[in-house]
Amino acid sequence: MVSFDDKLKAFSIELFKINAVKFGEFKTKVGLMTPVYCDLRIIVSYPKLMERLADLLIEYFGTFKDIDIICGVPYTALPIATAVSIKSSIPMVMRRKEAKDYGTKKLIEGVYNEGDKCLIIEDVVTSGSSILETVKDLTDLGIKCNETIVLLNREQGGAKILENNGIVMHALLTLTKLMEFLREDKCINDKTVEQVRDYIASTQVDPSILLKTPSEDRLTLSFLTRTNLAKNPVAAELFQIMATKQTNLCVAADLTISTDILNLAEQVGPYICVFKTHIDIIEDFHPNLLKPLQEIAERHNFILFEDRKFADIGKTVELQYSKGIYQVSSWAKLVTAHSITGKGVLDAIKESVGLEKRGVFLLAETSAAGSLINENYTEATLTLAEQYPELIAGIVCQSPLFLQTPGLIQLTPGVQLEAKSDNLGQQYNSPESVILEKGADVAVVGRGITKSAKPEIAAEKYKNLLWAAYSKRLQK
Ligand code: 6AU
Numbered sequence: 001m002v003s004f005d006d007k008l009k010a011f012s013i014e015l016f017k018i019n020a021v022k023f024g025e026f027k028t029k030v031g032l033m034t035p036v037y038c039d040l041r042i043i044v045s046y047p048k049l050m051e052r053l054a055d056l057l058i059e060y061f062g063t064f065k066d067i068d069i070i071c072g073v074p075y076t077a078l079p080i081a082t083a084v085s086i087k088s089s090i091p092m093v094m095r096r097k098e099a100k101d102y103g104t105k106k107l108i109e110g111v112y113n114e115g116d117k118c119l120i121i122e123d124v125v126t127s128g129s130s131i132l133e134t135v136k137d138l139t140d141l142g143i144k145c146n147e148t149i150v151l152l153n154r155e156q157g158g159a160k161i162l163e164n165n166g167i168v169m170h171a172l173l174t175l176t177k178l179m180e181f182l183r184e185d186k187c188i189n190d191k192t193v194e195q196v197r198d199y200i201a202s203t204q205v206d207p208s209i210l211l212k213t214p215s216e217d218r219l220t221l222s223f224l225t226r227t228n229l230a231k232n233p234v235a236a237e238l239f240q241i242m243a244t245k246q247t248n249l250c251v252a253a254d255l256t257i258s259t260d261i262l263n264l265a266e267q268v269g270p271y272i273c274v275f276k277t278h279i280d281i282i283e284d285f286h287p288n289l290l291k292p293l294q295e296i297a298e299r300h301n302f303i304l305f306e307d308r309k310f311a312d313i314g315k316t317v318e319l320q321y322s323k324g325i326y327q328v329s330s331w332a333k334l335v336t337a338h339s340i341t342g343k344g345v346l347d348a349i350k351e352s353v354g355l356e357k358r359g360v361f362l363l364a365e366t367s368a369a370g371s372l373i374n375e376n377y378t379e380a381t382l383t384l385a386e387q388y389p390e391l392i393a394g395i396v397c398q399s400p401l402f403l404q405t406p407g408l409i410q411l412t413p414g415v416q417l418e419a420k421s422d423n424l425g426q427q428y429n430s431p432e433s434v435i436l437e438k439g440a441d442v443a444v445v446g447r448g449i450t451k452s453a454k455p456e457i458a459a460e461k462y463k464n465l466l467w468a469a470y471s472k473r474l475q476k
Contacts, residue, residue, distance in 0.1 A: 252446030269300030314344030359393030367414030400439025
């Protein structure tokens with residue numbers, strides 16, 4: 001029986017023969033010289049080879065059990081995706097490159113459902129930027145893209161960049177392997193291999209480049225797109241909820257009677273993405289409150305967030321987080337923590353979490369007048385957050401920080417339409433200004449809703465204003 005490697009080798013030699021891979025001196029699109037040139041467009045002229053490529057991709061990828069649709073990166077990979085679709089019977093969607101110029105034309109053609117898992121197909125990967133463009137259009141429509149299968153990985157940094165964006169790349173061939181096959185068959189000599197190897201080493205794409213381009217600025221990316229960029233699972237879930245419920249409103253349920261908390265959760269549930277509590281202010285607290293609260297959260301699809309602001313030494317935080325009557329870790333998917341005591345707080349939470357999906361919001365700035373937090377503290381808090389990418393869901397702050405880390409969520413409290421401040425130092429901004437000027441992703445509204453005669457009407461109003469501001473921000 002012919003092994004997979006033998007099939008791959010025979011295929012590689014065919015690619016060389018039809019001049020889809022050439023060695024020599026070539027000028028790239030941007031004017032640089034390269035000793036290797038790949039032009040896979042030519043495969044369309046060789047239907048048998050195209051068929052073999054589709055077979056190899058399908059065999060290499062293995063099971064398509066979790067894949068609902070496939071999409072080729074335009075244009076070269078379109079016919080490749082078509083062949084894979086026909087052979088695997090997995091439906092395909094097609095991305096238009098030119099739709100933006102025509103205005104109303106659909107970007108994605110074909111049948112799909114929100115939440116579908118899409119496998120991206122590409123011919124050659126250098127930086128991964130073409131894949132990311134395709135993924136962006138798909139995720140904007142609610143399609144999930146976490147995997148791509150490609151014919152050739154040029155090994156110039158694309159895999160890392162895709163990984164940074166939450167996408168796993170499966171490559172049939174690397175340039176190294178392709179050259180190995182061709183050398184064994186005497187299609188190329190050692191000197192060429194050496195030259196290409198030096199070239200790969202000297203032309204690595206900086207993985208931070210793609211995160212620093214303006215299109216990756218978190219304020220210009222949709223919440224749906226950011227679902228794929230979140231490293232913390234609760235942040236990913238929250239992005240998804242925000243996108244599907246079309247709300248970036250968090251209510252601060254600062255009420256002191258259990259039934260009032262439950263009533264509020266029921267009333268505002270349809271309009272919020274997060275229900276934020278201070279569980280230790282409830283006068284008649286009994287653990288029996290937690291089950292119905294979780295049930296309401298599940299039914300209305302919002303996340304429970306205990307604003308505990310952990311700030312002690314690690315050991316004490318470990319106990320405060322999972323012991324005592326509140327048992328915070330058992331029900332609150334999100335909690336807040338201060339960075340003042342450093343790593344210990346985060347290590348304690350991380351270790352107590354176990355297998356549950358949990359996330360932390362670190363406080364980098366506050367809405368309180370006269371706060372002692374200064375710029376250095378804010379900066380150091382962000383540096384601390386970077387060290388715990390899987391644990392930190394976001395940052396509580398008052399200004400647009402961490403613009404190049406779109407996987408994190410900015411939560412901004414101090415939002416109200418009626419008042420500018422209270423008598424204890426709280427300072428308020430309008431819903432529009434927190435989203436458009438202060439960089440908030442999620443806005444926290446407490447008394448603006450809880451003190452209203454009809455909390456559900458107030459919540460709907462804040463929800464609409466906040467979402468309109470977010471939509472406006474995306475169009476900027
Ligand atoms: O809208 P309010 O003023 O009634 O409620 C604001 C809520 C309260 C505060 O504990 C909380 O937001 N908060 C926070 C958070 C969320 O951590 C930080 C901050 O700087 N300011 C602030 O008000 O539950």
